[in-house]
């Protein structure tokens with residue numbers, strides 16, 4: 161259905177062919193309004209489980225549910241015309257076994273019309289990624305700083321600062337590529353490790369806090385727009401929408417208080 165109604169003209173094979181050639185542009189979006197802004201410029205729109213924190217004010221991504229991800233995925237799909245839409249599988253919806261992951265992923269694809277799912281984990285998710293991709297579910301992997309493991313990681317900490325940790329993260333990258341993931345998000349890892357992984361695996365790497373040495377980049381939209389209060393070091397603020405919004409709301413409050421809003425041109429009058 162989605163292919164016929166001309167949404168998501170970017171395909172999984174097209175993304176895979178971009179490796180080493182043209183950088184892949186990815187951003188998150190959580191709803192139809194924001195997806196409409198992003199779609200003309202992005203190759204990939206990710207409906208990230210970061211929406212738990214950014215959109216719902218939760219303390220981590222652990223509280224996102226499958227129903228919540230599907231609700232936001234459906235919203236995004238109403239304005240995605242061009243970009244390939246990926247929806248995060250939330251914590252607890254895929255880790256038990258490949259069967260559980262397939263049940264969750266098939267719900268996401270059927271109920272939203274998106275093209276692919278993303279899940280966190282490397283070697284531990286090898287079987288699950290193979291199970292899904294062999295059954296028609298394109299999978300984007302996510303390794304390095306995996307926010308759903310914030311409890312075991314002890315915080316949102318950059319990975320691979322210590323070279324002793326590199327071989328495990330490289331093994332994760334190789335595992336997800338060999339299992340059939342079409343791309344992998346590298347989050348919060350040091351530059352030389354990102355460069356090594358990008359050079360040594362056959363699928364595109366999409367970096368967030370993982371240096372320019374990746375095949376593409378992703379950021380949380382609200383971070384790069386300057387809408388979020390605090391953002392990690394790896395974020396560049398391409399806009400200052402938070403400041404602009406606060407100033408607009410302040411002026412509205414002032415105008416209502418002074419009865420200068422609504423003015424005549426904002427007021428309905430009866431026929432003369």
Ligand SMILES: Nc1nc(=O)c2c([nH]1)NC[C@@H]1CN(c3ccc(C(=O)N[C@@H](CCC(=O)O)C(=O)O)cc3)CN21
Pocket residue numbers: 210213214221307316317318348380383388391392393394
């Ligand atoms: N708004 C937002 N942006 C994100 O990029 C994002 C979320 N939310 N929620 C889910 C995860 C959590 N992420 C985070 C959150 C914090 C840091 C952070 O504070 N990093 C430290 C680095 C500390 C270290 O080097 O060990 C920093 O100062 O940048 C990083 C990634 C990335 N994701």
Ligand SMILES: CC(C)C(=O)C(=O)O
Pocket residue numbers: 188206207208209210211248302345347368378379380
């Ligand atoms: C930041 C990206 C990679 C993500 O997983 C999310 O937004 O949830």
Ligand SMILES: [Mg+2]
Pocket residue numbers: 208209210221248307
């Ligand atoms: Mg996520």
